[in-house]
Amino acid sequence: MTDTKQPQPSPTELSRIVQRRSGQATVPAAQGVLFAYVDNSNVWIEGQRIQAVHRGLARDPYDAMARKISAPWAYDFGRLYEIMCPLGSNIGRSLLVGSRPPPNDSVWDRARNEGFEVDIFDRNASNKEKQVDSHIVTTMMEDSFIHMNPERADVAVLAAGDGDYLPTVRSLQKRHLKVRVVFWKHATSRELRDTADEFVALDQRFDRLTLSPRS
Numbered sequence: 001m002t003d004t005k006q007p008q009p010s011p012t013e014l015s016r017i018v019q020r021r022s023g024q025a026t027v028p029a030a031q032g033v034l035f036a037y038v039d040n041s042n043v044w045i046e047g048q049r050i051q052a053v054h055r056g057l058a059r060d061p062y063d064a065m066a067r068k069i070s071a072p073w074a075y076d077f078g079r080l081y082e083i084m085c086p087l088g089s090n091i092g093r094s095l096l097v098g099s100r101p102p103p104n105d106s107v108w109d110r111a112r113n114e115g116f117e118v119d120i121f122d123r124n125a126s127n128k129e130k131q132v133d134s135h136i137v138t139t140m141m142e143d144s145f146i147h148m149n150p151e152r153a154d155v156a157v158l159a160a161g162d163g164d165y166l167p168t169v170r171s172l173q174k175r176h177l178k179v180r181v182v183f184w185k186h187a188t189s190r191e192l193r194d195t196a197d198e199f200v201a202l203d204q205r206f207d208r209l210t211l212s213p214r215s
Helices: 011-022 040-054 061-066 077-084 105-113 132-146 163-174 190-195 203-209
Strands: 033-039 090-100 117-122 155-159 178-183 198-201
Touching: 033 040, 033 077, 033 132, 040 061, 040 090, 040 178, 040 203, 077 090, 077 105, 077 155, 077 203, 090 105, 090 132, 105 117, 117 132, 132 155, 132 163, 155 163, 163 178, 163 190, 178 190
Parallel strands: 033 090, 033 155, 090 117, 155 178, 178 198
Antiparallel strands: none
């Protein structure tokens, strides 16, 4: 079962969120609209592997993946939002998809406060995520047909690295929509990196993304 959804912000309401956080107006829609989609668990899990490297527990992220090593780490939703939706961008949607645990609504409230629309799904009895990837894919496809406009140079921004997103990316590109992938380099399918119109590695932004213990 999913949480009861919050009312979906309109593009205008999302633009106002950006304005409140920045004190500046967004660019006109004619310059393109960003539609952002985040797989929260994957951002967090792979960030924990990089944290393990920083703490000397693994040689590199690939070693951490191979030996299933991680270290406690949390990221700042607002800073991820800024990377995906830079200041001055016009935002059509910014969706973060997560799963329980964590059951604590304060985690998801922080994401909402930073401008994300949040959809949450329960894990199954084996503690595996269900529906997250398919929900992102379905939403991207719906948005691409209903809301995105190639003549306006709209861009889908995806924070995930699984190669299973390739058919969706290619579908958007066939309709002249651009796709930017923003994710950890070690955890992004090489084919997805090569296929995306732009790839932005989060690795160099690890320190900025890391949530301060006082936050």
